[in-house]
Amino acid sequence: MSPPEHRIIAGIYHLSKDLGRHFSLTDINLQVTNGEFVFLVGPSGAGKSTLLRMMYMDDRPDSGQIVVGSFVSTRVTRRTIPGLRRKIGIVFQDFRLIEDRTVFENIALAMKVTGTPMSKIKQRATKILTHVGLYHKRHDFPKALSGGEQQRVAIARAVANRPAILLADEPTGNLDAVSTRNVLELLFKINAGGTAVLVATHDIEMVQSFGQRIIYLENGRIARDHEKIFVGDVRDRMDESRVSRRAEQLSEYDIRDEENE
Ligand SMILES: Nc1ncnc2c1ncn2[C@@H]1O[C@H](COP(=O)(O)OP(=O)(O)O)[C@@H](O)[C@H]1O
Numbered sequence: 650m651s652p653p654e655h656r657i658i659a660g661i662y663h664l665s666k667d668l669g670r671h672f673s674l675t676d677i678n679l680q681v682t683n684g685e686f687v688f689l690v691g692p693s694g695a696g697k698s699t700l701l702r703m704m705y706m707d708d709r710p711d712s713g714q715i716v717v718g719s720f721v722s723t724r725v726t727r728r729t730i731p732g733l734r735r736k737i738g739i740v741f742q743d744f745r746l747i748e749d750r751t752v753f754e755n756i757a758l759a760m761k762v763t764g765t766p767m768s769k770i771k772q773r774a775t776k777i778l779t780h781v782g783l784y785h786k787r788h789d790f791p792k793a794l795s796g797g798e799q800q801r802v803a804i805a806r807a808v809a810n811r812p813a814i815l816l817a818d819e820p821t822g823n824l825d826a827v828s829t830r831n832v833l834e835l836l837f838k839i840n841a842g843g844t845a846v847l848v849a850t851h852d853i854e855m856v857q858s859f860g861q862r863i864i865y866l867e868n869g870r871i872a873r874d875h876e877k878i879f880v881g882d883v884r885d886r887m888d889e890s891r892v893s894r895r896a897e898q899l900s901e902y903d904i905r906d907e908e909n910e
């Protein structure tokens with residue numbers, strides 16, 4: 650159940666970034682509101698990863714501004730970055746789990762560094778692992794899991810501290826079709842729970858069937874920004890087959906807003 654008002658969770662304002670002679674991001678403007686799901690698509694080299702890196706403030710724009718929660722890119726310092734990272738969950742193509750820690754420990758560690766008490770860690774890790782369908786693998790090491798399972802653990806870890814927004818950079822880039830589907834469904838499910846999600850991917854065809862908002866990045870510029878297809882209220886304006894496919898996906902989850910139509 651998401652609150653009705655639209656609050657900007659992440660805002661990018663007139664961002665430009667020069668990356669040498671051959672590439673620059675130019676006058677990027679985009680806002681992600683609370684509870685929103687956004688695909689950021691564009692061919693390889695379009696600047697998706699660079700833009701995400703600036704959103705989690707691992708890099709700075711040359712000009713313009715990024716605001717995530719109460720953090721502003723022109724004002725963040727080394728001291729405020731850890732606080733910012735708690736507000737953002739990040740998922741990468743290559744999972745980046747700690748190989749010599751179990752599934753459970755990978756998730757527990759993320760909460761430990763934010764000072765969560767052990768009793769709370771156990772309770773929440775159990776809940777999250779159940780949510781991603783991997784509680785039975787909690788004592789396994791990452792290497793014993795399939796790619797899709799590892800990515801689901803990485804996603805569980807990314808949301809362990811209840812971030813306001815989850816950023817995923819090519820989260821399905823290393824996965825087969827079935828695992829890709831599972832990972833995307835998990836991201837939809839997390840979004841349905843109220844977390845804003847931004848997924849960067851080069852796979853334009855894949856994302857077009859989901860009815861979510863799609864932002865197209867081409868040569869470092871936003872070429873198009875297509876709104877989400879809302880199930881219900883604008884049904885009459887939309888292609889029926891796309892809407893019903895999305896409605897099917899949504900009906901698997903308990904989304905009161907959508908079911909009250
Ligand atoms: N640190 C960097 N220094 C110079 N060029 C870079 C750097 N990071 C990325 N690039 C270049 O910027 C462009 C955009 O890269 P990237 O953001 O990784 O695109 P995408 O994620 O859409 O594939 C590419 O041409 C890449 O080679």
Ligand SMILES: [Mg+2]
Nearest residue numbers: 697698818819
């Ligand atoms: Mg990339």
